[in-house]
């Protein structure tokens with residue numbers, strides 16, 4: 168089973184006084200799979216503290232090939248690059264797993280952190296984590312083979328949902344690992360034959376998490392350990 172907790176973990180670390188400063192600016196929103204929050208080279212106008220679901224930062228090359236640089240769930244906030252100063256997005260932020268978030272205008276957030284040192288520290292720490300996650304993604308996407316990268320990605324999604332079912336299409340999986348759909352079909356079939364997952368149209372079930380961890384590249388354990396250290 169995955170290990171998730173209710174609510175956003177960053178906000179969960181705030182004491183009632185800091186939360187009271189932030190709360191009037193937060194708006195609950197829900198999102199579907201495929202919803203785009205930011206496009207590359209556009210200003211990040213809002214931050215999203217995720218309470219459920221997962222959002223990817225995806226880089227698309229001129230050739231049309233897309234690949235994921237970052238995956239954020241309840242443990243984080245999307246748009247944190249704009250937490251301290253106005254900033255443009257370096258990638259497309261797109262929902263992979265539907266969910267809910269608390270949304271705040273970036274400008275309002277920058278005013279709030281001026282009044283809450285605790286919030287500023289929490290978000291700064293998360294931003295540093297994002298940088299380390301990005302560095303790991305660069306190494307992973309450059310060096311590691313596609314099968315262990317797919318296993319890693321499925322585990323990272325699993326960590327961000329309740330239960331063992333992931334609402335993922337092969338097209339989404341292909342975009343995340345930078346592979347053709349036919350490659351994903353082949354790899355998903357391989358993982359299914361190994362008894363690690365069950366895949367039927369648009370729904371993937373994790374059957375053997377330990378086996379999937381063995382199939383994943385080392386990056387999963389590295390990034391997960393960092394996430395748990397922040398929790």
Ligand SMILES: [Zn+2]
Pocket residue numbers: 306307308311316319384385386387
């Ligand atoms: Zn890797």
